[in-house]
Amino acid sequence: MREGWKDVKLGELFKIGSSKRIYLSDYVDKGIPFYRSKEIIENYKGEDISNELFITNEKYEIIKDKYGIPNENDIILTSVGTIGIPFIVDKRKFYFKDGNLIWLHCGNSKILDSKYLYYFISSNNGKAKLDSILIGSSQKALTIEGLKKIVINLPPTETQRKIASILSGYDDLIENNLKRIKLLEEMAQQTYEEWFVRMRFPSYETAVFDENGLPEGWEKLKLGDLCEKIFDGTHDSPKQTESGFKLITGKHLQKGKVDFETAYNISEEDHFKIKKRSGLVKNDIMYSNIGTIGNLSMVYEDFEYSCKNMIVFRPKKNFEYFIYTYLFNENTKNKILGEASGSTQKFISLGYIRNYDDIFPTIELISKFNEYCNSIYKSINNLNTQNQRLSEARDILLPRLMMGMIDVSGSSAQLVESLETKPTETKIIPLEQPKKEASKEFKEAVLIACLTERFGSEKFPLGRKRYTKLSYLFHRYSDNKIQDYLRKAAGPYNPKTKYGGPEKIAINNKYIQNWKSDNKLTGFVSAEKIEDAKTYFSNYWQISNLDWLTAEFKFKSNDELELLATVDNSLLELSKKNLEFTSSNVLDIIKSEKEWEAKLERTIFSDANVERAIGFLRGVLEYG
Structure with missing residues (x-):
């Protein structure tokens, strides 16, 4: 022993x-x-x-x-x-x-x-x-x-702690990735709601709406009209084998991912028999239709597996992310669930899904949405793949540590470096990225560049007024370093970004460039070395913080951002003075500031809007 x-x-x-x-x-x-x-x-x-x-x-x-x-x-x-x-x-x-x-x-x-x-x-x-x-x-x-x-x-207590710490490192990375996946999924859903529920899709201002309030070109279609085919998994019950191909059923579809761990293997012969009828290809959408209805996942893995007790959508080209987000949306889930049959176990038939109809946008708008969501879902797929590899590496390491086959007397870093079995082809994203020394101006230049990449485009370049509010809200969430933000007319504003060097650094380093769109809007867009800025960003902050900012504020107008930043800054003062978070107290602070007083004449700063802003901010930011 x-x-x-x-x-x-x-x-x-x-x-x-x-x-x-x-x-x-x-x-x-x-x-x-x-x-x-x-x-x-x-x-x-x-x-x-x-x-x-x-x-x-x-x-x-x-x-x-x-x-x-x-x-x-x-x-x-x-x-x-x-x-x-x-x-x-x-x-x-x-x-x-x-x-x-x-x-x-x-x-x-x-x-x-x-x-x-x-x-x-x-x-x-x-x-x-x-x-x-x-x-x-x-x-x-x-x-x-x-x-x-x-x-x-x-083993001795200290050895137990070291073993647990090493294994926890893998689980912490997985958990961090899951948080990022959730934020990305929320971002896709918020975009869907913005475009197709609140009808604020690109160029909605000039769209023609009919007497029913629908944009011109939107029409009632069957889900099958948006797909190459809709089919179901096998009806057979192949025997379990020790090795072979995984058999995935509806119960293995869990909020955008497949639980391969609890699925059993079937023989190669059975897999290829199922494949002839119900073979899966990349970008197919698997949908649970028995028991728990509406769980779904997109096929993105590089390995084959079989399916049973589910419906599979094979979307037409450039429709896959729209259909996935449509099916993921709670409104759609509730509509479909309302038609489920069965008393003890709910069931949705393949025939019903094939004939299910709804009002759908134009092909052009669906394609635009698909293009917008492409990077979101690719990031989700990459994070899921990364988690799968981290899980595999942890599970290989687990028995070796538990049996004392690996000496843990050194540091965790030395141990992992010396292991024969390490996560391969996996870019690990640490929960707490190392903070490298850099000037405040350079860090702010990196932040401006990453905000531009997330919030700007050639059609709608990121203007200074918008990015300063976004940077304020980012700092409030990530590190609370807002000392340089002054109570200027347009809200909390950091004049040092323009005059202290960050903008110039970002432009000179080719992270961003000045841009004037066809509709005469001016601001910044990403430049050729934006990837360098994104690499630096991960040295100073957590990427999940930027995901949070994008999910919460991507579709807020400039006026809404000004309102939220101004109200937040006022709430911080009320918190220090131990005063109630009420709209009247916030408005009193705004009124007391010489450069802010004029805000009170604008509709966006009405009592009702300030009250709503307080409620929203208390849900997303912390106050002492």
């Missing part, structure tokens, strides 16, 4: 138990979250809770006082159905269902690191040990008494 490692039963390390019974009559509309196995699994996967349940705060406090509640770093483990999914308790308040979940009171253990136990449970060795103690024939179950008897080969 490795030096310092010892075999210990879990029951000797900490208490193992469950929760107090919560009845259906205890559920309420709002209160303390209540988790069943389903919610624990969603937490484990980093997903939003799909079906929120609650108990009252009073019930929670009674349980807390009488019986105790999970402490931070305890582990909740699924014990029926999908068995052995661990969730490390964080700071949030919640309670959980008895019977289906087991509570490991390991958060305060002095000889066991919770994260080490989490990764042990996730390892093949840990899963095998759990499988060996399951009871039941038709429905397997994990028991408290069985768990107590599991023997774990435990």
Whole structure:
């Protein structure tokens, strides 16, 4: 046995138990979250809770006082159905269902690191040990008494922490990528809503609308009119094999990605049989139509797999991102779900989907939207691919660390560098990028360039008034460094960007260039070395902060940006003075500033707009 490692039963390390019974009559509309196995699994996967349940705060406090509640770093483990999914308790308040979940009171253990136990449970060795103690024939179950008897080969505490830290590094990178994916998806949805729900599509100002309020050229079409074909997955039930090709069903489609980990393999013969009828190609859109209706994912992988229990859309060229975003939209989901048949298990037929019709934009506008979303969805696909490779690298590393095959006495960086199995072809995006020394002016030049790349175009170059508000909001979110922003007439304004060098640096370095559009608009567009600026950006800030700014403010007008920046600056003052965040208090501050007073004569600074701005800002920014 490795030096310092010892075999210990879990029951000797900490208490193992469950929760107090919560009845259906205890559920309420709002209160303390209540988790069943389903919610624990969603937490484990980093997903939003799909079906929120609650108990009252009073019930929670009674349980807390009488019986105790999970402490931070305890582990909740699924014990029926999908068995052995661990969730490390964080700071949030919640309670959980008895019977289906087991509570490991390991958060305060002095000889066991919770994260080490989490990764042990996730390892093949840990899963095998759990499988060996399951009871039941038709429905397997994990028991408290069985768990107590599991023997774990435990290294010294410091070694546990190092192993957990190394593995957590991979999971942190994956989590960061998932956050970026969510922001990008929100950006695509906001664009869809802006163009096709609020009707503010490009050149909408000059569009002709009919008596029904629809733009000229929009018409009722079937979904099939926008696709080369619509078909379903196999109806066969091929046997599971140890190796071969993955069989993906509707349940494996999870909010824009495929859960390959829980899918089983089928033989090469069965795969090619399915492929003849229901073969998938890149940019096909898979759509779950049984049980949970409306989950979808686009095919982008470089490897083949088969599909079952789903509908597949093969969009016409340059329609794929429009159709995907259309199907992803909540309005569409609700329309389709309203026609679902089945009482115990909802179902949407292939025939219904093929004949489903709606009002769709012109081909030209669909193509424009598709072009706009191209970079968004390519980024999402790249991040999903990156996460898949990170997961594979972590899973190869996991058993080697758990078995003591790798010496972790050195630093994590040295260890990962020395490993034979490292993530390949994966550009890792760290959560906290290293901050290299650079002047404030150069950093601001880099920010201006990246704002120009995100918010400017040859048709609508990024003007100074707009980028200064965007840079203010970016700094408020990312580092709160807004000392240089003065209360000038156009709102918080940093004169140093123009006169202190950043604009000149960005232009001289060919990150941006001055531009005048065909419709006489002036501002900045990206220049030939914009990629250099984007590389520098990742040295100073997190890319996810820029994703957030784009998602929240891409379609705000200049007046709206001025309102939000001005109100935010006023709220900061109210916060320092411990005054209420009311529209009257904000307007009093604006009135007290000589260069701001004229704002009050403009409609955008009405009481109602200021009130809405306060509500919006409190949801996206932090105040002391």
